[in-house]
Amino acid sequence: MTMPVRRHIWTTIGSCLATAFLLWPLPAPAANPTRLPPLPLDGKLLELPGTGPVLRVKDKDFPLIARTTWLLHTLQDKRLVNHEIRVEGEWQPDGTLKVNHFYTIHDGKLFRVRYFCETCNIEALEPGNCICCQEPTEMQEIPVAPK
Numbered sequence: 001m002t003m004p005v006r007r008h009i010w011t012t013i014g015s016c017l018a019t020a021f022l023l024w025p026l027p028a029p030a031a032n033p034t035r036l037p038p039l040p041l042d043g044k045l046l047e048l049p050g051t052g053p054v055l056r057v058k059d060k061d062f063p064l065i066a067r068t069t070w071l072l073h074t075l076q077d078k079r080l081v082n083h084e085i086r087v088e089g090e091w092q093p094d095g096t097l098k099v100n101h102f103y104t105i106h107d108g109k110l111f112r113v114r115y116f117c118e119t120c121n122i123e124a125l126e127p128g129n130c131i132c133c134q135e136p137t138e139m140q141e142i143p144v145a146p147k
């Protein structure tokens with residue numbers, strides 16, 4: 001009967017410890033056992049059952065979060081699943097990767113993804129229907145010059 005309460009206490013203690021750790025004056029960087037790969041990071045965009053989008057690099061999966069909701073919707077676009085992408089972003093303290101920008105990769109070249117309505121000649125931010133004519137937009141990949 002006391003289990004939920006006890007669990008709650010441990011969760012609270014856990015968050016306090018986590019906060020204390022974050023406020024601690026710079027521990028040795030080597031203390032982190034899971035070294036995160038440098039950014040930008042190339043990998044395969046996957047949508048695993050029950051989770052959000054992940055970036056698979058070799059045999060490791062890094063959960064992705066996005067800077068904006070429209071970016072998240074783009075990462076969840078089924079047409080982009082299994083594509084090689086390059087993620088520019090920031091590692092979060094919990095090991096998730098916050099995506100600021102991403103590109104698709106074809107033959108080592110970078111492309112940006114856009115949603116376009118040919119009828120209205122306008123670009124949409126995320127998958128879905130055109131805000132103007134309400135017809136489905138087309139997903140396009142536009143080559144970008146490497147940085």
Ligand SMILES: [Zn+2]
Pocket residue numbers: 117118119120121130131132133134135
């Ligand atoms: Zn339109």
